[in-house]
Amino acid sequence: MECEICGSQEAGYLILVEGAKMNVCTDCSSSGKLLRAPVPPKGRDDAPQREREEIEVVEGYGKLISDARRKLGLPIEVLAERINEKMSFLERIEHEKTLPDEKIAHKLQKELGIKLLQGVVNTSGGTTSQAKGGMTLGDILEIEKREKRKKE
Numbered sequence: 001m002e003c004e005i006c007g008s009q010e011a012g013y014l015i016l017v018e019g020a021k022m023n024v025c026t027d028c029s030s031s032g033k034l035l036r037a038p039v040p041p042k043g044r045d046d047a048p049q050r051e052r053e054e055i056e057v058v059e060g061y062g063k064l065i066s067d068a069r070r071k072l073g074l075p076i077e078v079l080a081e082r083i084n085e086k087m088s089f090l091e092r093i094e095h096e097k098t099l100p101d102e103k104i105a106h107k108l109q110k111e112l113g114i115k116l117l118q119g120v121v122n123t124s125g126g127t128t129s130q131a132k133g134g135m136t137l138g139d140i141l142e143i144e145k146r147e148k149r150k151k152e
């Protein structure tokens with residue numbers, strides 16, 4: 001079916017324009033109230049959006065990595081070698097010019113014993129913004145434990 005507005009493209013959208021339903025293309029779909037969007041191609045993204053878990057790299061990851069690395073006395077080139085990445089790439093990550101992907105972040109977590117990734121569950125309930133940049137209960141308990149140990 002051709003677009004009823006411009007006639008030049010495949011009409012995948014059904015929109016309402018001044019009370020009339022029209023089959024239009026992507027470009028023209030914003031000309032009215034959207035009634036129906038094209039069904040996305042099968043097998044591309046089956047998981048329902050609201051249940052999908054996104055993995056996010058924590059804020060200040062660059063400093064986290066470089067601090068942990070220095071604490072371990074690990075030269076950047078050695079760490080780069082251990083995680084099988086170029087030193088220049090790791091430098092960019094430490095300067096937060098590049099965001100490490102999940103795979104690299106996992107490797108860094110393992111090598112440095114730090115937490116770089118946090119799961120963000122996209123629920124419709126809106127429990128998402130919890131603990132972003134803040135502390136979780138687990139973190140607080142961990143700190144309390146550490147404080148106790150120090151005193152003993």
Ligand SMILES: [Zn+2]
Pocket residue numbers: 003004005006007008009024025026027028
């Ligand atoms: Zn059109």
